[in-house]
Amino acid sequence: MQLSINTPRTFSFKRTVISHGWCGLLPFEIDRDRWVLSRTLDLSDGAPVTVLITANKRAVRIDPSRTLGKKAAAQVLRDVRHMLRLDDDMAGFYQTMKATPDFEWVSEQGAGRLLRAPTVFEDLVKMICTTNCSWSLTTKMVTGLVQSLGRESAGGLRTFPTPEAMALMPLKFYVNEVRAGYRAQYLKELAERVASGSLNVESWLASPLPTAELIKEMKSVKGVGDYAAENVLKLLGRYDGLALDSWTRAKFFEVRNNGRKATDKKIARYYSGFKEWRGLALWCDLTRDWLDVDGRAAD
């Protein structure tokens, strides 16, 4: 069986898939030669399923690893729409980009939709795993979580673990197996809060709170500071935080400041004109060279 979703005119599958590092973290996998994104999904009833996602100009195609019933198919469609941001209203952003010299390419190439996980919990855990370490260590931590605690699909690939599965594991698992170091207690505490129902991170998606207050709630999670909170905000569809880290700062120096250092205030000033879209404008600006005009990914 094959499922299909018609895509918005402004949607770019390639730009969305490689919009940031998530496509390289399990349970996502990317085949950059054939442009196939695979993802193992946990279904509310029945065994997990691995889906292969490809795209043409007008639609994404979804090939599941097994036959799906009506309810399971509906959940897969919902998850894929969510992950690829197919329901996000990007009109205001693209209008702003079109009107800004040197940023027109963003709307022309359909950049700006940032790949996300089916759950806020997964995005949040992964974001904590990106803090204060190399990308290779992030990969190692996430791989450890998925391989040890994920549910296996028919193809042998695994889902991202649930809060309940993570909450059951002892601290030493996060230290010795996941190699999370001092983040171990943060991950366990987060899983316990979510599993017990005392923290509902999925509600952040439709939170009525002003961004500043939502950030405050996010930062109540140990291990989440400005960088992590503002990046998760982008995955929720709010782009007023810049989420500066060592990579974005260095890239700004190179791309927009002739290789010279600049303060965070200067970086903020540079993108301030983009108002509520400034975080997304910055990210697109600094990742422009991740895909060339012919759609080839940079190495």
Add this chain to the structure above:
DNA sequence: GCGTCCAGGTCTACC
């Protein structure tokens, strides 16, 4: 192979 240094965000204690 071993030891040392460093980079990477966040937390806590302190001013």
Add this chain to the structure above:
DNA sequence: GGTAGACCTGGACGC
């Protein structure tokens, strides 16, 4: 509110 030092890992480097 701002700042210093600690947290932990892995990579780079020198020996």
